[in-house]
Amino acid sequence: RLKEGRALAEDVWSIYNVANLPADCINLGQGYMNFAPPKWVTEAANEALQGIAQNHYSHPKGRVRLRQAIKNHYGPQFNRDLDIESEFSSPAAPTKTGDEVIMFEPFFDQYLPSVTFNGGKPVYKPTSNEWTIDLAELRRAITSRTKMIIVNTPHNPVGKVFTRAELEGIAALAEEFNLIVMSDEVYDCLTFDGKEHVRIANLPGMWDRTVTVGSAGKAFAATGWRVGWLIGPPSIIRPTLAATTRIVFCTNSPLQEAAAAGLEQAEQRGYFATQRAEYTARRAILTEAFDKLGLTYTLPEGSYFILLDISNVKFPEDYPFPASVLGRGRDFKACWFIALEIGVSSIPVSEFYCEEHANIGEAYARFAFCKDTDTLQKAAERLQKLK
Ligand code: GLN
Numbered sequence: 121r122l123k124e125g126r127a128l129a130e131d132v133w134s135i136y137n138v139a140n141l142p143a144d145c146i147n148l149g150q151g152y153m154n155f156a157p158p159k160w161v162t163e164a165a166n167e168a169l170q171g172i173a174q175n176h177y178s179h180p181k182g183r184v185r186l187r188q189a190i191k192n193h194y195g196p197q198f199n200r201d202l203d204i205e206s207e208f209s210s211p212a213a214p215t216k217t218g219d220e221v222i223m224f225e226p227f228f229d230q231y232l233p234s235v236t237f238n239g240g241k242p243v244y245k246p247t248s249n250e251w252t253i254d255l256a257e258l259r260r261a262i263t264s265r266t267k268m269i270i271v272n273t274p275h276n277p278v279g280k281v282f283t284r285a286e287l288e289g290i291a292a293l294a295e296e297f298n299l300i301v302m303s304d305e306v307y308d309c310l311t312f313d314g315k316e317h318v319r320i321a322n323l324p325g326m327w328d329r330t331v332t333v334g335s336a337g338k339a340f341a342a343t344g345w346r347v348g349w350l351i352g353p354p355s356i357i358r359p360t361l362a363a364t365t366r367i368v369f370c371t372n373s374p375l376q377e378a379a380a381a382g383l384e385q386a387e388q389r390g391y392f393a394t395q396r397a398e399y400t401a402r403r404a405i406l407t408e409a410f411d412k413l414g415l416t417y418t419l420p421e422g423s424y425f426i427l428l429d430i431s432n433v434k435f436p437e438d439y440p441f442p443a444s445v446l447g448r449g450r451d452f453k454a455c456w457f458i459a460l461e462i463g464v465s466s467i468p469v470s471e472f473y474c475e476e477h478a479n480i481g482e483a484y485a486r487f488a489f490c491k492d493t494d495t496l497q498k499a500a501e502r503l504q505k506l507k
Pocket residue numbers: 133149150151152230276
């Protein structure tokens with residue numbers, strides 16, 4: 121079933137959705153915040169809703185104010201005078217039938233349908249036990265049909281921030297074999313312990329072959345807004361823009377205005393620095409809880425996810441699991457059991473692997489720490505029952 125139609129099977133987010141779990145279960149599953157976006161951003165949204173033009177279609181490229189804000193915010197980060205005519209679109213893989221797209225496992229599950237719905241063929245490369253990439257293996261995975269490599273830094277679900285050396289290795293192969301790189305950097309504002317976020321688009325020779333993905337949802341605690349952007353050269357943006365125009369025409373207008381206000385004011389308000397400090401404290405609540413339990417976990421350098429090794433967490437095989445969980449790996453069952461019996465939901469990590477490598481992911485549950493400290497404390501207490 122999964123082989124034929126993984127992209128059409130029920131997705132992990134729907135299975136572990138709060139709608140399917142007891143109301144008092146603490147939700148550390150799907151990565152969204154249980155706190156409001158900053159007031160100055162929601163006020164901009166309210167203001168936009170009072171307008172007229174702001175409630176109607178935008179240009180498919182995005183509203184001028186948002187494109188201008190993206191140019192001002194990101195231009196210096198890419199060391200480039202970004203052309204606001206060609207920036208905004210939605211992240212869809214520009215693949216044709218038969219094109220191969222290389223993704224490193226674990227990969228954010230939504231990349232898979234983006235590739236297969238367009239007739240592309242995903243090629244999977246698992247990362248090592250230390251979550252590193254083997255460049256020799258990557259080279260071997262490249263064929264005459266390879267079109268693109270997907271990079272994700274800071275990484276969901278591992279929390280890894282790729283080093284410059286790692287990105288240089290990938291970039292060299294992309295250049296040698298004339299490949300596009302889609303660099304998903306939606307957690308770019310969430311790095312910890314002074315870890316540097318390196319943009320692969322900025323490495324020599326990479327601008328013309330890289331499309332970088334950004335997100336207002338992650339930056340401003342507003343994941344339901346569905347406002348994001350692509351930054352890259354016209355050769356990649358143009359076909360993606362054409363697809364966006366035919367799928368949704370444009371993303372919602374008033375919230376683009378609010379995202380623009382967010383980018384316009386973030387720096388002056390010291391918003392991203394404060395946010396990083398807050399997330400560092402949130403991360404510590406979970407890592408301390410896991411330390412106390414004596415379980416191993418990944419210490420995220422970025423993003424807001426922690427992978428907990430659940431291979432020794434026991435649960436009764438005959439537990440009344442729902443059908444959506446029964447046919448899946450051990451981690452699906454463990455996560456269901458932990459949600460119902462311990463009262464904390466998480467996401468099974470085998471979903472981020474292809475079927476052949478799913479056993480690697482089965483060892484982990486992903487916990488999101490984009491929650492207020494009270495909620496995380498309460499979750500930390502409940503998780504002690506895993507002992
Ligand atoms: N990015 C979010 C996460 O990893 C979920 C996005 C989605 O629902 N598909 O939790």
